[in-house]
Amino acid sequence: MKKFNVCIVGGGSTFTLGFLKSFVRMRKEFPLQKLVLFDIDEKRQELVGKFGEILFKEQFPELEFSYTTDAKEAYEDMDFVFMQMRSGGLPMRAKDEHIPLSMNLVGQETCGAGGMAYGLRSVVDMIKAVHEIRKYAPEAWVLNYSNPAAIVAEALRREFPKDKRILNICDQPENVVRSCSRLLGCSWEDLDPVYFGLNHNGWFTHMYDRNTGEDLLPKLKKLIKENGFLPQDAEQRDPSWLDTYGMVETMMNDFPEYLPNTYDQYYLYPEYKVATSDPNFTRADEVMAGREKRVFAECKEVIEAGTLGDKFDDISDAHAEMMIEVAIAIAYNKNDRHILIVENNGAIANMQDDAMVEVVCELGANGPRPMGVGNISQFYLGLLVNQVSSEKLLVDAYYENSYQKALEAFTLNRLINDAKKARKVLDLLMEENKGMWPELR
Template sequence: MKKQRLVIVGSGSTYTMGMMMSLIEEKDHFPLKDLVFYDIDEKRQERNAKATEILFKERYPELDSFSYTTDKEEAFRDADFVFVQIRTGGLAMRELDEQISLNHGVVGQETCGPGGMAYGLRSIKDMIELVYDIRCYSPEAWILNYTNPAAIVSIALKREFPNDHRLLNICDMPIAIMISYAQILGLDVWDIVPEYFGLNHFGWFTKILDKKGTDHTERLKQLILDNGFKPEDKEIANDVSWQKTFEQARQIMIDFPEFLPNTYLQYYFYPEQMVEKEDPNHTRARQVIEGRQKRVHNLCDRIIANGTAQGEKELHVDIHGVFMIKAAESLAYNLEERFILMVENNGIISNLPAEAMVEVPVILTTNGPKPFSVGEVPTFYKGLIENQYAYEKLVVDGYFGKSYMKLLQALTLNRTVINVTTAKAILDDLIEANKDFWPELQK
């Protein structure tokens, strides 16, 4: 089994330590020769890197080399896989996005509504530059992109790199939901065979099977309705906001019982309710800064100070890392495993635009993803998806065309906004806040 050279881009992320534990967990299935951290924030990267050095000496001595750098060529030369998890503007800009939206009575969230648009417009430029840099030094590397908002980013990357078939956009939300399904059903999550359709953060499970072919869908629905629904992934299980989100997903099932919803649909179905529960002075971004970020930074500081990771109970495998690594395993070794990820539609969902980046089940092979056909989706879901896709496409059109009008049209279409006057006020505030990140727009 070939050992891989893996590069983690955005290695200063608070998710990096969980991914490192996942690499250790999967080292027999995805063996590494070299691991490289790359980040433009040297100080933020260094904390994770020094803790990882200690962790890997203790738990991954087989690794030939580990290094961290801010030099592109040093990072990307001869890479086999590149995992990308960048956040342009950091959590500070996420917080500002959320506050601006909430100050206008609109959902403040990092991937949905105005916050998602703002973050998307910041991400596109850096993602395009990053892919060009990676391709300069490693034309054949697999690029697995986790960067949010994945829906908008995937459209932009497909437009800029239409023939790059080793550039994949992945989101772990479906598998995070499936962990809860597995717990309810008493199954291993990797034994679940899902049927699913939609866009990123905007989709539905139509069936939940197991590898023996048993259909658990109706039993699962009834168990959720009878007993409730809660997050089970270790990274989010104790997070009050995520607990409320899973409770709201149960409400979506009550209102629309046909399919099992992605949790992010709450922002589009109940926008006023979502606004009411948020506090502009203590946004979700602020909760992450005071919660996960503080916890991870303290964890790394303890490991560095003690010179060991032994006894650290907060070190654990998370689905964010395992999902990415298992996808890489299937690509590297032609395992033909089933995953949900984003691909160009091209008839997969027959009554949606061919160029849409849809999120559907695929088989991952050494030649890339092989998607399963979905066929036609019912009118209600088709209408919702077409509206959401029009919003996402207009955001990308607005970026490439530097068009104020396209972005105004996008926000007006978005179900979290609707009102033109509100859309215009939010857009003007976001332009001012993002003047160091967005292209200069033409009215």
């Protein structure tokens, strides 16, 4: 059986530990020959890398494991490159959230003004990274789940129009599916969803039982009304995520036709989200005070002990497992169904063909085959066309170095929706992102 070479870009991420453990748990389904972590932040990656050395020595000794800050060493001979880049790191994420909130605008890493600030940084770094990958690994599959995925996907579509081995993915729709399985008391693998939208802006129209064909969405609506909605891994989540999932009940009370993605709350209730946010302690601060400290404390504990001890368990990591399952579908031409970000080309019949939409696809060795959902109704179409227009204008701004296009993108965005506010927040974010954004003139 072929063994695969994998690189994780963003090796110092707090999510990398979940991947390392998942590669051990899934080594029979996805056998690895070589795993390389790559990060420009050597100090941050070193902790995760040293943890990995101990983990694999004890649990997966045949694996060739290393970590590096050199692109050639990272990418050469790779079969898959997993992209989890965070341009600007968590300190810049905090600014993306704090600055809009200081103006009574939604402060969120992927939505609204903060999401667009992050988007421009990510586009700069992602395009550079993919060019480097193609220099050293022309045939590698690039599995991108760096945020904000919709903006990154639009830029990569334009920069690499003929490259069919770049796949843009987000784990949030699958997290919602898994959370539905918790509510239904079944395995998430038994659920077969129908979904449409943009990244972080979509809806489930059906949730079929894979074994019987029954549509479980009516039952889910009833259960959510009676019991609320929790993430599948609620016990491991920070408080803000519990509130995020809790909003699903509110959204379904107001818009009961479909089951929403959790991020839809920002587009449906922006004033409420601002009013209930702490401008001095956003989700970025929560991550730095919570998950980041927990992950690096675990790394240090294992490194100091020189052994894993009880730091390896069978608790699944939904985020990592989903990405590995995507790689497996490609590697073994399984034609499994996954929710992916792809060029529309009629998947949503009444949206423009070059929109990067998020729909269920069959995925195999030749890439994704989107499953069409037909026309969508005016309410959802209006929300999506507004958002995709904002995202396309922002990518125009990147390519044209155009302040005007950036202003149009910010003005059109539903979470700003005012030209004076758009100009003010754009100017503040430009100042904070000097050297990380393209120069806008």
